Amino acid sequence: xxxxxxxxxxRLPADWEALRKVYDLLKKSDxxxxxxxxxxxxxxxxxAELKKLIDLTISDDKSLNEAEILSLCRKVIxxxxxxxxxxxxxxxxxxxxxxxxxxxxITEALNTSAYTFEVGPVFSLIETEVIKKMxxxxxxxxxxxxxxxxxxxxxxxxxxxxxxxxxxxxxxxGIFGMKPLVLFTSEESHYSFKKAAxxxxxxxxxxxxxxxxxxxQMMAKDLEAKILQAQEQDKTPFFVNSTAxxxxxxxxxxxxxxxxxxxxxxxxxxxxxxxxxxxxxSKENRHLMNGLERSNSLAWNPHKALGAPLQCxxxxxxxxxxxxxxxxxxVKYLFQQDKFYDVSYDTGNKSVQCGRKIDxxxxxxxxxxxxxxxxxxxxxxAVKMAKLFVSKMLQREGYxxxxxxxxxxxxxxxxxPKAMRGQEETSEWEAKLYEVAPKIKEKMIRSGSLMIGYxxxxxxxxxxxxxxxxxxxxxxxxxxxxxxxxxxxxxxEQD
Ligand SMILES: *Cc1c(COP(=O)(O)O)cnc(C)c1O
Numbered sequence: 001x002x003x004x005x006x007x008x009x010x011r012l013p014a015d016w017e018a019l020r021k022v023y024d025l026l027k028k029s030d031x032x033x034x035x036x037x038x039x040x041x042x043x044x045x046x047x048a049e050l051k052k053l054i055d056l057t058i059s060d061d062k063s064l065n066e067a068e069i070l071s072l073c074r075k076v077i078x079x080x081x082x083x084x085x086x087x088x089x090x091x092x093x094x095x096x097x098x099x100x101x102x103x104x105x106i107t108e109a110l111n112t113s114a115y116t117f118e119v120g121p122v123f124s125l126i127e128t129e130v131i132k133k134m135x136x137x138x139x140x141x142x143x144x145x146x147x148x149x150x151x152x153x154x155x156x157x158x159x160x161x162x163x164x165x166x167x168x169x170x171x172x173x174g175i176f177g178m179k180p181l182v183l184f185t186s187e188e189s190h191y192s193f194k195k196a197a198x199x200x201x202x203x204x205x206x207x208x209x210x211x212x213x214x215x216x217q218m219m220a221k222d223l224e225a226k227i228l229q230a231q232e233q234d235k236t237p238f239f240v241n242s243t244a245x246x247x248x249x250x251x252x253x254x255x256x257x258x259x260x261x262x263x264x265x266x267x268x269x270x271x272x273x274x275x276x277x278x279x280x281x282s283k284e285n286r287h288l289m290n291g292l293e294r295s296n297s298l299a300w301n302p303h304k305a306l307g308a309p310l311q312c313x314x315x316x317x318x319x320x321x322x323x324x325x326x327x328x329x330x331v332k333y334l335f336q337q338d339k340f341y342d343v344s345y346d347t348g349n350k351s352v353q354c355g356r357k358i359d360x361x362x363x364x365x366x367x368x369x370x371x372x373x374x375x376x377x378x379x380x381x382a383v384k385m386a387k388l389f390v391s392k393m394l395q396r397e398g399y400x401x402x403x404x405x406x407x408x409x410x411x412x413x414x415x416x417p418k419a420m421r422g423q424e425e426t427s428e429w430e431a432k433l434y435e436v437a438p439k440i441k442e443k444m445i446r447s448g449s450l451m452i453g454y455x456x457x458x459x460x461x462x463x464x465x466x467x468x469x470x471x472x473x474x475x476x477x478x479x480x481x482x483x484x485x486x487x488x489x490x491x492x493e494q495d
Pocket of ligand 1: 092149150151152153189190192243245246247272273274275301313
């Protein structure tokens with residue numbers, strides 16, 4: 001029935017009390033850290049079917065009681081993907097760090113915004129501390145930064161800042177009547193740069209694609225050629241994105257090589273380390289990002305390999321004052337300059353958002369619980385498992401790698417079913433091979449036993465292959481690698 005104001009008011013204390021039951025529900029529904037292989041990662045149902053299983057309609061006057069709400073939540077959880085299941089390797093993120101979830105729950109409950117010290121005093125100090133520590137780790141002396149809602153937005157922060165540096169007038173005047181500004185990024189890089197080129201008014205034609213070598217690394221020679229080409233077309237090159245850990249292959253561009261080119265042409269060097277940035281805290285793999293200290297900015301997602309709950313993304317820059325100058329507006333009702341405390345802690349001035357979630361806290365809590373080196377050793381372990389996975393595949397029959405070796409946590413490969421082995425590898429055979437990964441994927445989802453993604457690499461003329469991703473969590477061992485391969489083979493050979 002329709003609830004009156006008085007009824008809602010009276011019901012509220014009990015509504016709040018019901019929160020206790022939410023933890024039990026999540027626990028019972030196998031949401032946390034599942035390593036029991038009898039539990040399905042997902043109970044897949046087609047969209048039309050799913051619509052019938054859960055009443056999605058919103059009523060004008062019918063309100064549900066607590067028991068009905070909890071039962072509805074149970075169903076929602078039941079048909080959701082359990083990304084903390086130990087066999088979920090479908091995305092660049094996987095199982096969470098439990099302390100990350102501690103952090104998320106606490107900030108959700110406190111429900112505040114990261115714009116001013118006034119409304120988030122401790123969090124504003126924590127954000128400043130985390131940013132400072134991460135800048136130190138990057139070799140950004142006197143750097144600055146902000147937590148952004150995801151890597152795509154962090155990359156946009158870089159573009160806006162670089163643009164402001166070459167042409168501060170754009171802030172007031174816009175980009176009218178000027179030569180086109182051109183940005184460069186590799187064919188292996190993330191699609192967020194193309195999207196940003198549209199959103200920020202550069203135009204996708206001015207997001208120039210640079211070729212990669214056989215390891216998926218941006219080729220400095222081709223970058224230079226494309227820069228010269230843009231100059232000949234009377235355009236203004238201003239920005240180079242270099243990727244540390246590409247989304248599909250996990251490739252790391254040679255930052256020193258790219259920095260040399262940027263230096264020669266006076267271009268902003270951004271490093272998209274959304275996926276691979278986590279090697280920065282590792283001992284054995286830190287070298288993959290040598291040269292980072294020569295870059296202007298970095299995007300890094302702790303919500304990927306490190307297991308911080310979504311979303312947790314940092315934009316860091318070597319520039320000291322630029323972010324405030326570029327992004328601030330004189331908002332008198334929020335960022336009053338006559339406050340009684342140090343307003344430099346009002347970080348919202350540097351942000352493009354108004355309300356901003358507290359994403360620093362979960363990462364800070366994880367760092368407190370594990371320490372930088374502790375988390376870093378988990379990164380090294382994940383990389384080690386990826387390499388062991390490769391050697392195990394090569395000892396078995398039917399596996400073929402997309403490239404000879406992988407530097408990071410991505411392993412891309414084909415599984416060749418028994419019926420296709422020992423045949424002449426014609427183009428028909430290849431076409432058939434490219435259908436194998438989607439078929440295995442379908443079986444994975446229908447059985448709920450394993451989730452691993454697949455992808456083609458169209459710029460190499462290569463069709464679908466399996467892309468296995470290792471993350472810090474679950475912390476897996478050698479036996480699990482064999483179990484995963486056994487499951488892939490079992491599913492692939494099943495009719
Ligand atoms: C995931 C990813 C992004 C985008 O990050 P979101 O948080 O998903 O927006 C950008 N670049 C690379 C290399 C990525 O892997």
